[in-house]
Amino acid sequence: MGSNVDVNDRNGDISGIVMSCPKCGMRHQCVCEMMTPLDNHFDLLLIQHPNELARATNSAKLLQWRLTRCASFTWDRRTPPEALLEIINNHVNPVLLFPTPNSQPVSSPSLTQSDALYIVLDATWQEAGKMWRQSPWLQALPTFHLDLEHSSEFTLRRNQKPNSVCTCEIGIELLKLHNQTEQAHTLSHSMKHYFAAYQADRSGHALKS
Structure with missing residues (x-):
């Protein structure tokens, strides 16, 4: 193309x-030059709402570009991709990062010390809720949530929920939980640079050095 x-x-x-x-x-x-691969010590699976694929402000692309153990699928209410269900069914410990009344903190030692497959819904909060409610196969998964004390640095959209973070920031937090501090710092730097570059590009000029 x-x-x-x-x-x-x-x-x-x-x-x-x-x-x-x-x-x-x-x-x-x-910004492609700074998008070299980063090895992450866990499996990450992104399930993206179809609307998210068309949004220029989508931050999941940073995880897709940089993390070596990251796969993504488009959510379909009627016919979920067979390859997606196969990955989930064949993994020893698939967990959904989505806050529910019964969800546990993602920092639980039983989770971070195991070979978990983290599943993240890449969508707005309203869309993510719809995805979960309309997907029995997602509701069957154990749910975990991030319990953060800092606010989001996502500047490309207005946060829809207090203390919420963007999809890329979830990846950063998971790197920290798995003691990959250097990789988390690198990804965080890439994210901030991408946000600044996007805003400058949208205004029709290059970033000032």
Whole structure:
């Protein structure tokens, strides 16, 4: 697939065409160079609402770019992907990171010391609730939640729920829980740089050095 273009000159002058990076989507600064793989010591499975795939502010792409043990599937209410169900059914300890009345803190030693498969719903809170309610196979999983004392640094959207974090920040917290402090710091730095680059790109200019 070729690069996307932004035509600013209505007279057809090619000097008015700004090419977008086909991977990161940036027009004025490419961030692909800093998206080298990071080894994570746990399995992460993202289940994405179809609406999330079209949102330029989606932060899950940072986990998909950087974490080596990260898979993603698109949620389908009627026919969940067979490959997704196979991964869940064949894993020894699949858990859903989603707050419910019976969910436990994700910092529970019984979880962080085991070979867990963390399943994250990549969606708005309203959409995630719909995904959980309409998916019996998700409701059958044990649920855990993050218990954070700090606020989110996600600046591209308004938080829909107090003390909520974006999908990328969930990945950062999981790295910390598995004592991968350096990787968590690196991913956090990449996230902040991407947020700043996205906002600058949206305004039509490159980041100031």
